[in-house]
Amino acid sequence: MQQMSKQQVAKKPVEGKQSYLRLTEIFYSIQGESTYAGLPCIFIRTTGCDLRCTWCDTEYAFYGGRKWRFDEILEHIRQWPCTLVELTGGEPLLQKALPEFATLLLDRGYTVLIETGGHRDISVLDRRVVKIMDIKCPGSGEAEKNHWPNLRYLEAKDQVKFVVRDRADFDWAVEVIRKHDLQHGPQLLFSPVWGELEYEKLAEWLLQSGLRARLQTQLHKIIWGPDRKGV
C-alpha cells in the first residue's frame, strides 16, 4: 500500500466524511405526537427548513444552530434513560449525513422516529426508521411541494400526518387518502392547526368520515403551553 506523504495527510479534511449534523437543540421530553404520544423521548432537532408552512411553530429552527459530531451527540444523549429518539427539525432530511446517523442509532439499539415535511426523498432512510411524514394540505401554503413518490416507501409502522386548517383542508386530505389507498397502508394522523381549528370540530369530521385515522392532540403544548421551546 502506498504511503501518504506528510503534505497529503495535512490536506485531509479534519472532519473527513460529513460525520456531523447541524442542530438547534437536543432535549428529553414527552412525545407529543404520533402513535408514540405520551412516551418519554429524546428529540434531536436539526437546523434549517426549505418550506415555510403558514402555521409553522418551529421557525426558531430555521437558522443558526451548531455542528455536532456524531460521537458528541451519542455521548450527550447517553445521559437520559431512554432508547426512543426522534429526529426532527426544521427539515431533518436537508442534512446529508442524517441517514447515516439514523442507522448508527438503530445499530446501537435505539428506536428511531423521523418527522419530515414530506417534500424530500425518504427512500434514503434505513427501513427500520419509523417515518412520520406530513402530507401538506393547501392551508399550509406548501401543498405543491409534496413529494408523492414517497408514498411507495411507507410501511404499516410508518405514519402520515395531515395538519388541517379548515374544512377545505380536511376534504382535500380525505380525497388524497382515497386516491392513494392510504387506508390500507401507514397509520393516519390528523392534527388541527393549533389555535385555529377546534379539536371538537375535527373530531366530528373524522367520526363522520369513517376513516381509520387518529385525532392528534399536541400533548407537549397541552402540558407546557404552546410557546415553550425544548419540550
Ligand code: SF4
Ligand atoms: S416543514 Fe415543519 S419546520 Fe418546515 S416550515 Fe413546515 S412546519 Fe415549519
